[in-house]
Amino acid sequence: MKKIIVLVIVILFVGFFWFKGQDTIAPTPVPTEGTLTTAPAPVVPTTAVKEFTVIGSNFTFTPNTIEVKPGDTVKITFQSATGFHDLTLDEFAVATKQLKAGESETVQFVADKTGSFEYYCSVGNHRAMGMKGTLTVK
Numbered sequence: 001m002k003k004i005i006v007l008v009i010v011i012l013f014v015g016f017f018w019f020k021g022q023d024t025i026a027p028t029p030v031p032t033e034g035t036l037t038t039a040p041a042p043v044v045p046t047t048a049v050k051e052f053t054v055i056g057s058n059f060t061f062t063p064n065t066i067e068v069k070p071g072d073t074v075k076i077t078f079q080s081a082t083g084f085h086d087l088t089l090d091e092f093a094v095a096t097k098q099l100k101a102g103e104s105e106t107v108q109f110v111a112d113k114t115g116s117f118e119y120y121c122s123v124g125n126h127r128a129m130g131m132k133g134t135l136t137v138k
């Protein structure tokens with residue numbers, strides 16, 4: 001009789017630790033609100049097409065701020081008014097050719113990231129001379 005009681009106790013112990021073990025192996029991480037707010041929001045493409053004309057001259061962009069919504073398709077027509085310029089936006093792999101005064105080129109991309117991004121002229125030191133602007137996606 002004693003042996004059976006010991007056996008039952010052993011089985012209960014083993015069973016208890018087996019369940020404990022399952023608990024520590026199996027937990028599925030449940031995202032809390034805190035982790036959700038720090039994760040970047042997924043950008044869902046919209047059907048909106050936002051068109052802008054940006055004029056480049058020595059040494060400024062007009063306009064030098066552009067704002068769109070996440071997922072928008074952005075169409076920028078860059079015109080060189082004076083001098084020799086381009087429009088480059090690294091984060092979206094956008095760059096026009098280097099254009100002489102009077103030339104223009106249109107680039108298009110989907111604003112699939114949120115934040116502020118600098119577009120600039122990559123000719124010579126034009127960027128350092130102030131030939132830059134900000135695209136805000138929010």
Ligand SMILES: [Cu+2]
Pocket residue numbers: 056084085086121122123126131
């Ligand atoms: Cu330039």
